[in-house]
Amino acid sequence: MLSDVLGLTPEEADAYRTLVSVSSATPAELAELVGHNARQVVRILSRLEGRGLAARSLGDTTRFVASPPAAALRALLVQRQNELNLAEIELDSLDETYRAATLGRGVAEVVDVIHGTEAVRERVGHIQLGARKEVMNFAKAPFFSPGNTTDDAVIERGIRYRVIIESSLFDGEGPSFGEIAHAQASGEEVRIAETVPLKLFIVDRELAIVPLLGSASATKAGALxxxxxxxxxxLIALFESEWEKATQFATSAGDVQNAPAIDDLDAQVLSLSLTGLTDQAIATQLRVSLRTVQRRIRHLMDIARVHNRMQLGFHAARAGWLGAEQKGGGTTPRLRAVPPAPATTARRSAG
Structure with missing residues (x-):
């Protein structure tokens, strides 16, 4: 923490913590305590002395004492806060300049081209890390991810993250059912669609990246x-339209309303079945046998008193099992969000 927040090296932070815990120490004594050689500790103490974190003992100048943490570290903290405030002012100024420049963009400047797979991944990661409010994402085969760490950092900052995953990604190329469930539990909003029209990232409704990563070589791939x-x-309107039509994702019986005798596995089978997955794909995702999936679907049809899966979907919507919303003359199934659970790095569903 000291090294991250106050700019100390790990060795300096370790030496200071150790010096705080003793009344005083010579460089040789401190070297033995921290596991470094004496010459290295002499240099560390010199840097700590220069930062006001250590001083020579008045009674014996060969010994060093730690400066009081409350006073010494607070001064460094205030200095770092001032630096961050200045950086924020500079950022706001640059942002205003950028916005003014974008208003004057011509038609040819509305869209830039990014060349190469790695360049696309890097740019997607950067714009997500810079998000202030929201990230929207279409996840479409072939699978592409800017990296779990980036997504986690975005979610942890309280940024809203919405993703619509094309059901074909469940066929083994993309994230697993468990990964998506964990991602949703940690704060990501996930819906599933049979197809999505394109790969897409939209950040703060101000910038979008459309990856063009197909079967071509990495050097020929790119993005807009x-x-x-x-x-x-x-593009924003397209995402919102697809979001309304996409199906949320049930992982427990508590996500299915007004349906007696349904357990967690029933809810999961129902959720995946309504996204258009085959029985075998559902079995693979849930790590159960094909026979188990077929038996569970038969059980759900018996509860609904219907004879086929289409009737099961209509019944689930009509009976409110999935929190259905009436849209004009039709009914679109909706599943309630998964209750909070421990966070994970499962957001590799980025398209």
Whole structure:
């Protein structure tokens, strides 16, 4: 923590903590306590002395004492806070300059081209880390991910993260059922669609990246970077439209309402079945046998008193099992969000 927040090296932070715990120490004594050689500790003590964290003992100048943490570290903390405040002011100024420049963009400047798979991954990671409010994502085969660490960092900052996953990703190329369930439990909003129209990341409704990563070689792959424009507005509208049509994801019996005798596995089978997955794909995702999946679907049809899966879907919506919402003349199934659970790094579902 000292090294991260106050700019000390790990060796300096370790030496200071050790010096705080003793009345005083010579460089040789401190070296023995921290496990470094005496010459290295002499250099560390010199740096700590320069930062006001250590001083020579008045009674014996060969010995060093730690400066009081409350006073010494508070001064460093205030200095770091001032630096961060100045950096924030500079960031706001640069952001205003950037926004003013984007208003004057011509048609040719609305869309930039990013070349190469790694360049796309890096840019996607950067714009997500810079998000202030929200990230929207279409996850579509072939699978592409900017990295779990990036997604985790975004979620931990309280940024809303919505992703629609194409059901074909469950066929083995993309994230597993368990990974998506954990991602949803840690704060990500996940819905499933039979298909999504394209790969897409939208950040703060101000910038979008459309990865063009197909079967071509990595050097020929790329992406479109879309700035604020009517094109970006159209991409946002497309995402919101698909979000309304996509199906949420049940992982426990508590997510299914008004349905007696349904357990967690029934809820999971129902959830995946309504996304269009085959019985074998469902069995693979849930790590159960094909016979078990078929038996569970038969059980759900018996509860609903229907004869086929289409009737099961209509009954589930009509009976409110999935929190259905009426849309005009039709009914679109909706599953309630999964209750909170320990966070994970399962958000590799990025498209």
């Amino acid at each position: 970077l879309v700035h604020q424009s009517s094109l970006l507005d159209a």
